[in-house]
Every structure is written in C-alpha cells, then in structure tokens.
Amino acid sequence: MSGIATVWSYRDAFLAGLxxxxxxxxxxxxxxxxxxxLTALVLVEAAAPVRRxxxxxxxxxRCVPFLLLAYVIYYGLPExxxxxxxxxxxxxxxxxYNGAYFAEILRTAALAVxxxxxxxxxxxxxxxxxLYGRIVLPLIVLDAGPVIGNQVVVMIKDTALLMIITVxxxxxxxxxxxxxxxxxxxxFATALVLYWLLCLVVEAGIRGLARERRRRYG
Structure with a gap:
C-alpha cells in the first residue's frame, strides 16, 4: 500500500488526532x-511578599521541563x-506550563505601558x-500579541509530547x-503538515494584531 493510500485509510484517526x-x-x-x-496583576500590583x-x-x-511536569501530574498525583x-x-x-510563560509576557507588557x-x-x-479595561489591557494585547502568538506555537508543539502519557x-x-x-x-509527514497548518493559523492571527496596532498607533 502506498503512503498516500495508507494515510487515507487512517483518515478518521488523523482527523480525531487533529x-x-x-x-x-x-x-x-x-x-x-x-x-x-491574574498572575501578572499580582506580580505588578500586589504587596511585596505576595509578589515574591x-x-x-x-x-x-517555567524552569521545569514540560514533559517532566506532565509525568508528575499523570503518574505522580495519583499517589x-x-x-x-x-x-x-x-x-x-x-x-x-504555558500559563507561567504567558504571565511573564503580560507582566513585561504591563510594565511597558x-x-x-x-x-x-x-x-x-x-x-x-x-484604566485596565480601556487603556492597559488593549495596549498589552496589541503589544504582547506577537510574543503570545509565539508561545501558542510552542504550546501546539508541546502537545506532541503528550503522546508519552497516551494522549x-x-x-x-x-x-x-x-x-x-x-x-x-x-x-509522520502528514502530522508535520497538520502541525504546520495549525501554526499558520496562529501566524495569521499575529499578523492581524500587528495590523490593528499599526492602525491605532501608527
């Protein structure tokens, strides 16, 4: 059976995986x-002990490898x-894992307002x-949008590691x-193309945010 025929015969499985x-x-x-x-708000606005x-x-x-974190949650928490x-x-x-990165991204963007x-x-x-609803948050979203988008791409790739815990x-x-x-x-080539297509969707969103920022702020 050719490669294309093989993929076609398992198309339902690929669609379910996608x-x-x-x-x-x-x-x-x-x-x-x-x-x-919420975490970024704590890191910026809370009292010093809470911020620490x-x-x-x-x-x-952020410092724990993603796969190790998945192992701890899936195999460790039952204990x-x-x-x-x-x-x-x-x-x-x-x-x-990604929430920690997003928090740091949003914190940095908030400090740059x-x-x-x-x-x-x-x-x-x-x-x-x-102030947060009409000024801070819109500025944060537009300024941090590309970095958030990059982290979403990382998140898409992180999902591949979840096969180790049978996802x-x-x-x-x-x-x-x-x-x-x-x-x-x-x-594997089919999976590669499907991951690429998902990332292209994210990149299109990033470009849309960049256009909106230029429209608003030049």
Missing part, C-alpha cells in the same frame, strides 16, 4: 490566559489521591478597573499508523 490537538490548544489557551492575567510568592511559582513552572485521565492531565500540564497613557486616563477620572493527539496517531502499517514517512 481534533484532540486543536481542542487541547484552544482549551488550554482559554484557561491559561485568564490565569496568566507569585514570582517563585512562575519561575517554578496523593488525585487521579486524572491522560487527556485532562495533559490539559492541566499545558495550562500550568506608557505612563502618560495612565496619567491621561486618571485625568479623565477613570477608576482602576476602567491521542496528532503525534500519537502518526506513531500508531506507523506501527500498524509499517510506513513511517507518510504518517
């Missing part, structure tokens, strides 16, 4: 970004009485909530097809 990968990334992104926003505690937590998750399925363990690992923009908001009588994402499917059909090139 769906799993996409769902993991979208759900991890929707959970990690709000978590990162937040900094230690962020540094911990403490918390057992998660492979998919949910993978999702939690993605949220904690021009002081004159904040002073102008205060002069108009904005409350702290209004049935794209790399798992490609490896399964290879083992079943004894045809390594076609299934």
């Amino acid at each position: 769906g799993n990968t996409t769902a993991l990334v979208l759900l991890a992104l929707s959970l990690s970004l709000p978590l990162a926003g 505690l937040g900094r230690e937590a962020v540094d911990l998750f 403490l009485g918390l057992r998660l399925g492979a998919w949910w363990a993978g999702l939690l690992a993605l949220v904690l 021009p002081r004159d923009a904040l002073e102008a908001g205060r002069a108009f009588g904005f409350s702290r909530a209004q 049935q994402e794209l790399s798992f499917v490609a490896n399964f097809v290879n083992a079943s059909a004894f045809a390594p090139l076609a299934p």
Whole structure:
C-alpha cells in the first residue's frame, strides 16, 4: 500500500488526532490566559511578599521541563489521591506550563505601558478597573500579541509530547499508523503538515494584531 493510500485509510484517526490537538490548544489557551492575567496583576500590583510568592511559582513552572511536569501530574498525583485521565492531565500540564510563560509576557507588557497613557486616563477620572479595561489591557494585547502568538506555537508543539502519557493527539496517531502499517514517512509527514497548518493559523492571527496596532498607533 502506498503512503498516500495508507494515510487515507487512517483518515478518521488523523482527523480525531487533529481534533484532540486543536481542542487541547484552544482549551488550554482559554484557561491559561485568564490565569496568566491574574498572575501578572499580582506580580505588578500586589504587596511585596505576595509578589515574591507569585514570582517563585512562575519561575517554578517555567524552569521545569514540560514533559517532566506532565509525568508528575499523570503518574505522580495519583499517589496523593488525585487521579486524572491522560487527556485532562495533559490539559492541566499545558495550562500550568504555558500559563507561567504567558504571565511573564503580560507582566513585561504591563510594565511597558506608557505612563502618560495612565496619567491621561486618571485625568479623565477613570477608576482602576476602567484604566485596565480601556487603556492597559488593549495596549498589552496589541503589544504582547506577537510574543503570545509565539508561545501558542510552542504550546501546539508541546502537545506532541503528550503522546508519552497516551494522549491521542496528532503525534500519537502518526506513531500508531506507523506501527500498524509499517510506513513511517507518510504518517509522520502528514502530522508535520497538520502541525504546520495549525501554526499558520496562529501566524495569521499575529499578523492581524500587528495590523490593528499599526492602525491605532501608527
């Protein structure tokens, strides 16, 4: 059987793997970004002892290899009485690991917000909530958008490591097809193309944010 025919015969498996990968990334992104926003707020606004505690937590998750974190969550937590399925363990690992990076990205962007923009908001009588909602957050999103997008690309690639804890994402499917059909090139090349397409979608979003920033601020 040719490589193309092999991939076609396992198309449902590839579609399921692509769906799993996409769902993991979208759900991890929707959970990690709000978590990162709250963490960044703590790192910028909280009292010094709380900021130090937040900094230690962020540094911990940034310094631990992603695969090791996934191992600890999937294989280690059951010893403490918390057992998660492979998919949910993978999702939690993605949220904690990438959330730490997002928090640092947002913290840096928040510190770079021009002081004159904040002073102008205060002069108009904005409350702290209004300052963040109408000035700080839009500036952070537009300025940090490309870096956030790069981290999303890293997140997409991190999902491939979850095959080690039996999450049935794209790399798992490609490896399964290879083992079943004894045809390594076609299934792995198919997975490569699908990962590339996912990253192209992210890059299109980054370009859109860059255009919006130029439109607003020149």
